[in-house]
Amino acid sequence: MMRSCCRPLERCFGRLNGDGLLWHMDLKPHASGDFSIAVVQANSSLEDQSQVFTSPSATYVGVYDGHGGPEASRFVNRHLFSYLHKFSKEQGGLSSDVIKRAFHATEEDFIQLVKRSLPVMPKIASVGSCCLVGAISEGELYVANLGDSRAVLGRRGFDAEKNSVVAERLSTDHNVSCEEVRKEVESLHPDDQDVVVYIRGVWRIKGIIQVSRSIGDAYLKKLEFNRDPIFQRYGNLVPLKRPVLTAEPSIVTRSIRPHDLFLIFASDGLWEQLSDQLAVEIVFKNPRAGIAKRLVRAALQEAAKKREMRYRDIQKIEKGIRRYFHDDITVIVIYLDHQKESFHSKGTLGSITAPVDIFSFNSNDAEENQVIEAF
Structure with a gap:
């Protein structure tokens, strides 16, 4: 049995009063x-898409933070977990190796979609998505990343008397604003x-x-798209040697x-406003229910402060115009309760026999979904 929670967002989330663009799910096991x-x-x-897969043996x-449009992030949301399972x-x-193969297969499938769709939708060659995946299975944690979404672990400080929390970044930001990435x-x-x-x-x-690094952005990876006359009429003329x-x-x-307490997986919209340490302190010091919503609100408050605005003023700004004040923001907080015996179970994503849940959070726009649905 499999249950899914998908489009539109309202089916999965409750809306937050005062902000019609914010959805949240307070707490699920x-x-x-x-x-x-x-x-x-x-x-x-x-352009942000996200999903959580749960079973008795794995999470x-x-x-997936899209850019240039939502097509790539929606595509990843529909296909990546299937490849992980396979x-x-x-x-x-x-x-x-399983995770790398799943990433590569998803990339290849999307590139094939770009090739077929180019004559009717040239812009799809310039659409891409960052891709952050976390997996917990048999007490092991895997974090895989393309782009600048980020996974941060909150672990208890070694000075137990101070009841403190320490942030440990688990992913690499593949962003050329970082000198190390730029040099690479x-x-x-x-x-x-x-x-x-x-x-x-x-x-x-x-x-x-x-x-x-990304899924998609075909014209910056494949010379055949970069040099295609159809795409060149669309724009983005960037000569490439490789x-x-x-x-x-x-x-x-x-x-x-x-001492590992929780994980925060979030698109860069959160990290543009909050430091790793501030984010883990917010989670550590507040009740579990609604904690992801609390992080999003903290980020919006910081965005408002930078513009010398009030938080409630940002809440009134419509989508599209609001992009000038902050990015799409997705936050998932995963608590780690070590007393649960499921850490020691032998099931994997590929061998689940018990019921599973897949919560998949995305938007529903029939016109923009047209090419993706055709795949």
């Missing part, structure tokens, strides 16, 4: 604790002095995009430890 989720829209079309989390079953359990991209293109340029106060690859983006995820694995 997963294999080793509880989780909470919240989403606030800023763009004309919600999977996905946060490859886990084939290889007898979860592993870094430049080292791969020694003959291209303009591969990363500083434009309007921001570092960007080819003056266009900040992230160096691909400047990749879909190779960075993967971190670690055992769940007794």
Whole structure:
């Protein structure tokens, strides 16, 4: 048996009074604790997508932050977990190799969709998505990432008397605003002095995009799209000698430890406003119910403060216009309750026989979904 929670958002969330663009789910159970989720829209079309998979033996989390449109993030939301299931079953359990294969298969499928859709929808070659996935299975934690969404662990401080919490970043931000990432991209293109340029106060690859890894962005990865006359009529004329983006995820694995308390998975809209440490302190110091919503509200309050506005003034701004004040924000908080025996069960995503839940949070726009549905 499988139950799904999908479009439109109102079916899954309750709306927050005073802000018609914020949805939230206060608390649901997963294999080793509880989780909470919240989403606030800023763009004309919600480009953030997310999902949580729960079973008695495993928990999977996905946060997909689209750019250039919602098509790529929606596509990942529909296909990535299916590949995780397939490859886990084939290889007898979860592993870094399984996760990489699932990412690569999703990327290849989307590139094929771009190829078929280009004549009727040229812009799809410039649509992409960051992709952050977390998995907890048999007491092991896997975090895989493309782009600048981020996973942060909240663990108890070693000084128990102070009852403190420490933030531990588990993912790498693949964003050329980071000097290390910028140098990595430049080292791969020694003959291209303009591969990363500083434009309007921001570092960007080819003056266009900040992230160096993604699903999609086909015209920055495949010369056939970059040079296609149909796409060139659409715009974004960027001469390339070789691909400047990749879909190779960075993967971190670690055992769940007794002092690990919770995980925060969020799109960069949250981290543009809150530091890792402030975010984990908010989770640590407040009740569980509605904690993801509390993080989103804290981010919106910070965004309002930067503009010398009141929080309630931002709540009144319509989607599209609101993007000038903050990005789409998705937050999923996963609590880690170590007393639960499910950490030691032998099930995997590929061998579930008990009921499972998949909560998939996205928007419903029939016109924008047309090409994706055709796939």
